[in-house]
Amino acid sequence: MASYERTFCLQVPSSTENLALIREFVAAIGEQAGFSENETARLALAVDEACTNVIEHAYENEATHEVTVRVTVDEDEIVFEVIDRGKGFDPTQAPVLPVEELIRQRRSGGLGLRLIRSIMDDVQYRIVPGEKNELKMIKKRRAGGAGGADAARPAQG
């Protein structure tokens, strides 16, 4: 069973130009791993959000750095690791304001982390600023998936 595990890795320059490629990468793997089209679209969104944050915040829009996305698929779950060597941050300090509040403040930001958290079953950071920052996002498969499995259809619950 352990032999089912498969690993994929994509490394691209830290430019928003490459977000489309990153999404296609995730979509191809999600589809291959048996996730539905809607689930796969959400996985691609979460990874897009994580990579956008790396490009815009960790690297402050300097396109000369690199973003790495590692994906591991096994019979239970799909795991995404987004890795950068940028400035890092303290995720416990990142504000999660209600959307109404963001609108009142005319703030366009603050939605990315919320989307990541609602899409994924588990989100972990390992931050060593300037050295290696890792965001690990885990999505359980629907069948075995206890927590947060997103049943688009009633399914075998």
Added chain:
Amino acid sequence: MASYERTFCLQVPSSTENLALIREFVAAIGEQAGFSENETARLALAVDEACTNVIEHAYENEATHEVTVRVTVDEDEIVFEVIDRGKGFDPTQAPVLPVEELIRQRRSGGLGLRLIRSIMDDVQYRIVPGEKNELKMIKKRRAGGAGGADAARPAQG
């Protein structure tokens, strides 16, 4: 000028299932690098052929290994490196028979290396069987491209 150089890297399990993803990876980069749709399609084909060979010959269709494609783009050229740790081979010994001869022998193989050579401007192997086999394929940009610029139309012959 050197700052223009951009590197991309994709690593996938050694299964033909991943050829489509590899082609999309190459297509996205080729397009971003300013190659035409037809040129980009040919670059994707050459990389597909190289990866197919790795999967089928270097790894003898065992899907538990990995294929790596590194792409470097600068103002002069695009360079593809296909890397494996499989059994390797002696490229000088690979037969390049005419298509008629292949048909006479009812052989379906033998076209991949020929396609790679006709598409790319330069093809180099560095083979260390079982350790690290590298196939480096270089395509010049058309403008500055002396040797082998791929004129789909009569062009500057």
Added chain:
Amino acid sequence: MTRSFSIETKNHGPVRVIAIRGYLDAHTAPQFENVVAEELRAGRCRLVVDCTDLDYISSAGLGVFMTFIDEARQAGGDIKLAAIQPKVYQIFDVLGFPALFDIQPSVEQAVARFDGAAEKD
């Protein structure tokens, strides 16, 4: 490839319809932001964003709606959304957008929800 994004604007009576196509992400959102900002600056505050051909939206795209919705409403207008594909709608939904924005099944329905939109032509 279909990695592109494009915008088209036209009048629908007194309402301005902005059709967005393709992929709206952090790379393409600035284009959309410029167009909406320009409409509001020009005093056109009754906006319908036609999402018929919108294939993808990330928070960068959603942020454009959030940035300008208040301004449009304070000017007596609104930014209404129309014809969102289910795949894209699920993203708006996750963030609770349907409670905050007026989202209609078709451009015609969205246009009709502006007071007096039916008067002129």
Added chain:
Amino acid sequence: MTRSFSIETKNHGPVRVIAIRGYLDAHTAPQFENVVAEELRAGRCRLVVDCTDLDYISSAGLGVFMTFIDEARQAGGDIKLAAIQPKVYQIFDVLGFPALFDIQPSVEQAVARFDGAAEKD
């Protein structure tokens, strides 16, 4: 996604038309190979491969044509190709296929090139 490959076969008079769609690479070629082998085994050696919706072909796909062309011809038939998109045609061209295979602009033209194809219906 559009990463798929599919095959449909039908009769066109005494000729068998095999329509291939999508991406024909080392992953999908075995499917195509099985279909062609089956046709020949069943004695249907007048084949036209309709490439209208073929978006991609690599050497693994080209190899299928090479494997069976002689067998089809020796049985008094042929494997003709029809309606290849320019993007795909360039690949056949690089390998010199147009000199070795009968490639026609349309399925109808390819079918018509079989002797007596017009007789029956």
